[in-house]
Amino acid sequence: MKKKSSGQAVVEYLIFFTMMSIISFNLVRAIHGFLASNISGLAVVLSRQLKTGVCKNNCFFDLYKNSIPDEE
Numbered sequence: 001m002k003k004k005s006s007g008q009a010v011v012e013y014l015i016f017f018t019m020m021s022i023i024s025f026n027l028v029r030a031i032h033g034f035l036a037s038n039i040s041g042l043a044v045v046l047s048r049q050l051k052t053g054v055c056k057n058n059c060f061f062d063l064y065k066n067s068i069p070d071e072e
Helices: 006-049
Strands: none
């Protein structure tokens, strides 16, 4: 009597695709968390450094167009 192996192949494919789906889901979730924290940190840094106000002294960068030159 010859066994049919098509049922075993279907089970193997289901296990393989389930494992790949779990790995892919966890990878996407990890990348999303990494990018979300880094982009929000970048937004905070840029919002602090690129303010539109002017300053007379203690400017973070003196070469901004909105900085006031030192009076001598």
